[in-house]
Amino acid sequence: MTIGATLVLAATPAASLACSRVTWTGPNQQVITGRSMDWPYGFNSHFHVIPRGEAIEGAGGINSLRFNSRYGAVLVSGSTEPGGAVDAVFDGMNEKGLAANLLYLAENDFGLATAGAKRPRLSFAAWTLYLLSQYATVKELVVAVQQDRIQIVPVPFGPGGKAKATVHMAVSDASGDSAVIEYLSGKPVIHHGRQYQVMTNSPVYSEQLKLNAFWATKDRTHDLPGSIQSPDRFVRGMYYNEQLPPTTDPRQALAGVMGVMRNISVPWGTPDPEHPNISPTWWRTLLDQKNGVYYFDSALSPQMVWLNLRQIDFSPGSGVRAIAIESNPSLQGNLNAQLKVAPPISFLAPKP
Incomplete structure (x- = not known):
């Protein structure tokens, strides 16, 4: 059996909850990160604005972490329960150009907090x-x-609390630096470097890299894996991201990254009867980390919407603001003027 076949088989069980992330770097210090959100149900997604100096409760339960924001940020937040209140953040960019993208990974293991452990806990x-x-x-x-120093708490969520919070994180910044963070056997495993530009789901990142190295020996102009499974999306994302031209035109750069994201998205529609858990792409984001513009592309809306972080007041005391973006298909264009005062996000927490 080839290395490619071995890895595909290993990843199949976890590929039903699919997401993808790609970071592109180009001339003139351009950095653009795209991500897709694939899931069985919508998240009632919102744009949320968090200012500097905001007091935040980390919802970790016992010994929960409480912290104040040092930097203002724009987030894509939503509900982990169909039809529920906003209680989680899946994606975001701060005023310094740091981006964070939360994706599913079945193998992730944050570890168990032992009795009497002193580490603060964070949902x-x-x-x-x-x-x-x-x-x-x-x-x-x-x-x-x-x-x-922090214990991340994987709170069960979704209908009946049956979904496991096995997630990993991709981060990138305005310089083009990048990292993939996974927790395996309770310890952080980090792949740090500009070369780690693509992340999907299972298998763990070290195995994804081996798979991509295998496909890099092929003529990928004629032989490229085309399914919606996580390993195939990873290989296609890496290949197509490498093919994007080094344009200095930001519109063309954004179009290029969105083209890659659409190529590795899951089409909207009825699930495959043989794979009923494979879920469609609900939305995609583009984060222009040089110019501070955050784009949101809903599968159920004909228009893309965005926020310009350079035009947002993040000063302490400016307040939390939000706007619903997944359930409002009539929205279009720049939404800065449509942000409204909103209560702080009450994050999903473990039951007492």
């Missing part, structure tokens, strides 16, 4: 916001995560 639902609110660059974020 996985607040993990994205925590990173964006505390760090300006990938380098300083990676140093902090390596110290492993």
